[in-house]
Amino acid sequence: xxxxxxxxxxxxxxxxxxxxxxxxxxxxxxxxxxxxxxxxxxxxxxxxxxxxxxxxxxxxxxxxxxxxxxxxxxxxxxxxxxxxxxxxxxxxxxxxxxxxxxxxxxxxxxxxxxxxxxxxxxxxxxxxxxxxxxxxxxxxxxxxxxxxxxxxxxxxxxxxxxxxxxxxxxxxxxxxxxxxxxxxxxxxxxxxxxxxxxxxxxxxxxxxxxxxxxxxxxxxxxxxxxxxxxxxxxxxxxxxxxxxxxxxxxxxxxxxxxxxxxxxxxxxxxxxxx
Numbered sequence: 001x002x003x004x005x006x007x008x009x010x011x012x013x014x015x016x017x018x019x020x021x022x023x024x025x026x027x028x029x030x031x032x033x034x035x036x037x038x039x040x041x042x043x044x045x046x047x048x049x050x051x052x053x054x055x056x057x058x059x060x061x062x063x064x065x066x067x068x069x070x071x072x073x074x075x076x077x078x079x080x081x082x083x084x085x086x087x088x089x090x091x092x093x094x095x096x097x098x099x100x101x102x103x104x105x106x107x108x109x110x111x112x113x114x115x116x117x118x119x120x121x122x123x124x125x126x127x128x129x130x131x132x133x134x135x136x137x138x139x140x141x142x143x144x145x146x147x148x149x150x151x152x153x154x155x156x157x158x159x160x161x162x163x164x165x166x167x168x169x170x171x172x173x174x175x176x177x178x179x180x181x182x183x184x185x186x187x188x189x190x191x192x193x194x195x196x197x198x199x200x201x202x203x204x205x206x207x208x209x210x211x212x213x214x215x216x217x218x219x220x221x222x223x224x225x226x227x228x229x230x231x232x233x234x235x236x237x238x239x240x241x242x243x244x245x246x247x248x249x250x251x252x253x254x255x256x257x258x259x260x261x262x263x264x265x266x267x268x269x270x271x272x273x274x
Contacts, residue, residue: 001086002200005100007228009082012103023103025081027245028073028095031252034220035091036242037098039078043109044245045101046220046252046266048195053090078103090198097198097221104224105241116226117272121263124218124238124270130154131188131214139180139205140193141165142218146173157183184208194219194239206232220258223269230273237271 013020027038036046073095082103084096108118125144130136136156138145149156150169157175160166166174175183184190190209196202198221206229209215216236217229223239240262242248248265262268 002197003203004197004228004232005085005097007231008104008224009085009100011225011227012100012107013082015107016103020079021077023078025076025078025095025099026074027249028076028098029249029253030091030094032255033257034252035094035098036245036249036252037081037095037102038245038249039099039102039106041102041106042245043102043105044242044248044266045098045103045105045223046240046242046248047094047097047101048198048219048221050090050094050195050198053199094198097224101221101223101239102242102245107225108241116230116274119270119272120241120267122270123268124216124236125191127236127270128189128191128214128216134188135183135186136189136191137180137183137187138191139177140195140219141170142191142193143170145191146170149173156189159183180205181208185210188213190215192217194222197221203232206234209233220266226271226273235273239269239271240266241269242266 024040025037026040029036031049033049034046035049036044038044078099081096081099084092087093125148130149130152136149136154138156138158141160146158156173158173159175159177159180161177163174185208187210190213194217196205215234217234218238220240222237226237229237244265248261251260
């Protein structure tokens, strides 16, 4: 299992203890852009939907194989979902991460004396300062950060698996994702999409980062307790806190994205390593 997910799940399992036995996932939804869950505690969580990772789902038999639990997702125990954090089926893993995020929200609601600081209704891109005369790396087509770096005339690379996700001046800074080891060791600011948590590339990426670099891991997928991430050099995490789970799940089931739920059924959060 991804060590970041394993350590995060272990912390939450230890904290909730026997209470976890009684928790179930009441609703689970796959959306075009995001997938999400609502727990029996009333808390919700999201994860990026990896549509490109299931190209084999083109007919009934292969589609059923891609998500064998359809029709049986509601009512499954939280423990069963957490077990799927290491599952080879990417869609089961997607809902497992959404469950981990929902459980993190429950944890935060009960714990006010945290070793880190959480701010709500704040955009993680806004809190990151562009280093002058130094290099930066963006992993993923994180458009708001790319615009900020371009406006600052920064020296940066954007690492992407698909250059078609970039436009105009963004393309001038493109580098293949496989070349991360060429750029991260010299970068003072690293902004990394939370999707790297889902595809298990984040642990290796963090190991490549320069000691002392400012590292932001951000996106709805990254809305979980940060302990395992901070231990490996991450300085800031950006995620979401679901305020109206049912409303949010309805929106994503209709193809909704962040523009449709931010400030309505979910709030942006920024988590700082004190």
